Amino acid sequence: MKIYTKTGDKGTTRLVDGSTVDKFNPRVEAYGTVDELNSWVGEIRHRLRETPALNSMEPVLEDIQSLLFNLGSRLACEKDETLALLPDVTTEHIETLERQMDLWDQDLPELRNFILPAGHGVTTALHLARTVCRRAERRTAAVSRTDSRFGNCLIYLNRLSDFFFLAARWANLKTGHDDVLWKKS
Numbered sequence: 001m002k003i004y005t006k007t008g009d010k011g012t013t014r015l016v017d018g019s020t021v022d023k024f025n026p027r028v029e030a031y032g033t034v035d036e037l038n039s040w041v042g043e044i045r046h047r048l049r050e051t052p053a054l055n056s057m058e059p060v061l062e063d064i065q066s067l068l069f070n071l072g073s074r075l076a077c078e079k080d081e082t083l084a085l086l087p088d089v090t091t092e093h094i095e096t097l098e099r100q101m102d103l104w105d106q107d108l109p110e111l112r113n114f115i116l117p118a119g120h121g122v123t124t125a126l127h128l129a130r131t132v133c134r135r136a137e138r139r140t141a142a143v144s145r146t147d148s149r150f151g152n153c154l155i156y157l158n159r160l161s162d163f164f165f166l167a168a169r170w171a172n173l174k175t176g177h178d179d180v181l182w183k184k185s
Contacts, residue, residue, distance in 0.1 A: 017082035030139035034072040118180040119172040130164035
């Protein structure tokens, strides 16, 4: 099977369930941004190989990548019968993120100032993932506004952006970098 299908040459694409939509459809924007986020998580995992102090993050991020793939496939589906066949995003997935954040937060000094997305290379990549995650959340909110089946997807992305923020702070801590404070001028 060839990778190119030419079906998108006129500005349309097919969803998982076979529906044809414009490439600027809110669903395409949402799952495309989730895909972009997933690529950033892959980049972070690559950077972790060079940072032994952060090795414990790798399996957590691998699980997140798989779940982001599931989440994106759900966003790429309109028909109930096809959606029912796809892996769901559950409250357990959300709670798993929360438990991990609680563990990292125990190690971190209290945050009393705004911080800049800076520090170790893994930290800056985590902040990039956080900002892409926020965009994915906004795009998913647009889909969720007219389709209530994506409530857990929206909650998960909201929690995931918080996860990336805490992960960035934790990465700085574990690599001996201070958070870079915002200087009000």
